[in-house]
Amino acid sequence: MKMRSTLAALVVAGLSFGASAATFEAQQPYQIYLVDGEKTANSITKSIHKVEIGEGKHQFAVAYTKDFSNRSEVRLLNGDPVIITLEVPADAQLSLDYSPPINYQLTRQFLREQETQLRVVDKASGRVMEADIFTIPTPAGLDTGRGIQSYLQEQGKAFNGRTEAAVAAAQAKFGEAAVDADALDMLKHWWNAADKDTRRAFQIWLIQQQ
Numbered sequence: 001m002k003m004r005s006t007l008a009a010l011v012v013a014g015l016s017f018g019a020s021a022a023t024f025e026a027q028q029p030y031q032i033y034l035v036d037g038e039k040t041a042n043s044i045t046k047s048i049h050k051v052e053i054g055e056g057k058h059q060f061a062v063a064y065t066k067d068f069s070n071r072s073e074v075r076l077l078n079g080d081p082v083i084i085t086l087e088v089p090a091d092a093q094l095s096l097d098y099s100p101p102i103n104y105q106l107t108r109q110f111l112r113e114q115e116t117q118l119r120v121v122d123k124a125s126g127r128v129m130e131a132d133i134f135t136i137p138t139p140a141g142l143d144t145g146r147g148i149q150s151y152l153q154e155q156g157k158a159f160n161g162r163t164e165a166a167v168a169a170a171q172a173k174f175g176e177a178a179v180d181a182d183a184l185d186m187l188k189h190w191w192n193a194a195d196k197d198t199r200r201a202f203q204i205w206l207i208q209q210q
Contacts, residue, residue, distance in 0.1 A: 022092040025050040026062045030096055033081065034061035037152075037159040038196060039145035055090040059083065059159035061148045062096070063138075064111060068104040075104055079111040080138050081148050083157070086120060086131035093123040153192040 026032050032040050032048045036059055042048040064079035088094065098117050101107040110117055120129040136155075139147025152158040191199065 022053050022055060022088050022090060022094065023050060024053055024058070024060055024088070024094045026060070026096045029066040030062045030064050030082075032060060032062050033145040034059070034148055037149055039149075042145065044142075053088055055088055057085070058088050059085040061145070061152075063144065064114070066107065068107070077104070077107055077111065078138065079114060080135040081144070082114050082118060082133060082135050083148075083152065084118075084120060084131055084133050085159070086129050089122070091124060092129075094120050094129065095123050097121040097128075156188075156192075158192045 024032070024035075026049055028047070028049060030049070031042050032051055033042050034040065035051050035053065040048040040051060061081050061083055063081045064077070066077050068075035068077060097119050098110075101110040115133050115135050118133055120131045120133075121127070122129055136148065136151055138144075139151055141147050149158065191202075194202065
């Protein structure tokens with residue numbers, strides 16, 4: 001019962017945080033494909049470069065696309081997706097920051113080193129944010145957002161929906177609970193595999209179990 005109550009508290013706390021508005025921007029030629037595991041409206045005909053988010057922990061999936069084609073050669077560069085996870089302060093104006101490469105060859109080199117070249121800056125404060133940044137292989141198929149999320153789930157790197165504040169609030173109320181590691185891993189697996197509506201239904205059920 002104690003573990004169940006703690007899990008429920010994490011869900012409630014996770015839902016209650018994030019009221020303060022903040023933004024995350026990935027200027028062209030980067031596009032935002034995922035926010036916290038959910039696809040944005042980004043598509044072949046529409047590019048998403050800025051999203052509004054709440055205070056707390058967030059995960060973004062972005063990717064670089066730029067056309068260097070000329071009359072004699074097609075030169076379209078698509079970078080591997082970049083995954084960015086960080087704690088977002090209230091009212092932050094986050095933006096990707098890097099030194100833009102000036103030609104085709106330098107861009108190819110830049111795309112091989114994205115995770116070391118990119119950083120996230122809060123334009124409101126000028127502060128460079130502490131963030132976990134890594135690249136993943138470009139997924140096959142036309143649905144890039146779904147492919148990115150599927151890969152993250154398979155690798156156990158998908159967004160878990162818990163903010164540090166939510167964890168602290170639950171632990172302060174219920175203390176540390178003894179956890180069955182195998183059961184916890186299985187719960188995480190099915191949570192990552194579920195769609196948005198199923199997760200919401202589970203959250204409601206879990207709250208009712210308190």
